Amino acid sequence: xxxxxxxxxxxxxxxxxxxxxxxxxxxxxxxxxxxxxxxxxxxxxxxxxxxxxxxxxxxxxxxxxxxxxxxxxxxxxxxxxxxxxxxxxxxxxxxxxxxxxxxxxxxxxxxxxx
Amino acid sequence: xxxxxxxxxxxxxxxxxxxxxxxxxxxxxxxxxxxxxxxxxxxxxxxxxxxxxxxxxxxxxxxxxxxxxxxxxxxxxxxxxxxxxxxxxxxxxxxxxxxxxxxxxxxxxxxxxxxx
Numbered sequence: 653x654x655x656x657x658x659x660x661x662x663x664x665x666x667x668x669x670x671x672x673x674x675x676x677x678x679x680x681x682x683x684x685x686x687x688x689x690x691x692x693x694x695x696x697x698x699x700x701x702x703x704x705x706x707x708x709x710x711x712x713x714x715x716x717x718x719x720x721x722x723x724x725x726x727x728x729x730x731x732x733x734x735x736x737x738x739x740x741x742x743x744x745x746x747x748x749x750x751x752x753x754x755x756x757x758x759x760x761x762x763x764x765x766x
Numbered sequence: 767x768x769x770x771x772x773x774x775x776x777x778x779x780x781x782x783x784x785x786x787x788x789x790x791x792x793x794x795x796x797x798x799x800x801x802x803x804x805x806x807x808x809x810x811x812x813x814x815x816x817x818x819x820x821x822x823x824x825x826x827x828x829x830x831x832x833x834x835x836x837x838x839x840x841x842x843x844x845x846x847x848x849x850x851x852x853x854x855x856x857x858x859x860x861x862x863x864x865x866x867x868x869x870x871x872x873x874x875x876x877x878x879x880x881x882x
Contacts, residue, residue: 744811746868760810
């Protein structure tokens with residue numbers, strides 16, 4: 653069965669640079685979520701999209717932005733990177749935002765800021 | 767506000783022992799969903815189970831079982847006859863309808879180490 657695809661899997665950037673993470677949800681899933689997991693921490697919700705519209709925002713810094721495109725893939729753009737942005741970034745997708753259907757997580761993108 | 771508490775930060779057991787991971791949640795919503803995810807050393811988040819607030823039936827899947835008790839707001843996870851491959855961080859999570867969104871609120875995780 654198709655799973656959530658994230659690219660790249662690993663990314664190394666320097667401070668003040670920009671990074672773009674991509675997420676390709678499971679086909680026919682209409683909701684995408686982004687989570688950030690710092691070292692030794694639990695995943696923290698950043699932002700979600702339902703049918704290409706932003707549906708909710710969590711603890712996402714103003715330096716970050718995201719969007720969902722017509723083909724349902726999503727991108728998380730991160731500017732002016734800081735050392736504290738080093739984390740594992742997960743994308744998850746689900747079938748609908750109106751129920752508690754399980755979110756299927758991608759393998760994550762490990763971002764290292766040096 | 768939603769909150770998930772996993773009081774056990776780390777647990778070590780010897781292979782073949784049974785182990786229970788505790789999860790206590792807080793929410794004012796009457797409709798909510800509870801989840802368990804496994805995060806092995808490779809880092810991915812593996813979905814294990816979902817329970818809705820109206821279904822208190824316990825569930826067993828192989829060596830895994832879950833005990834959902836609304837009276838104590840707990841959703842505990844038991845691994846029977848643990849194996850080395852069970853070593854991972856386990857997260858309990860809660861999802862509610864907040865203005866239409868149903869993002870997950872995670873507990874801080876329990877790191878399980880199974881010693882051969």
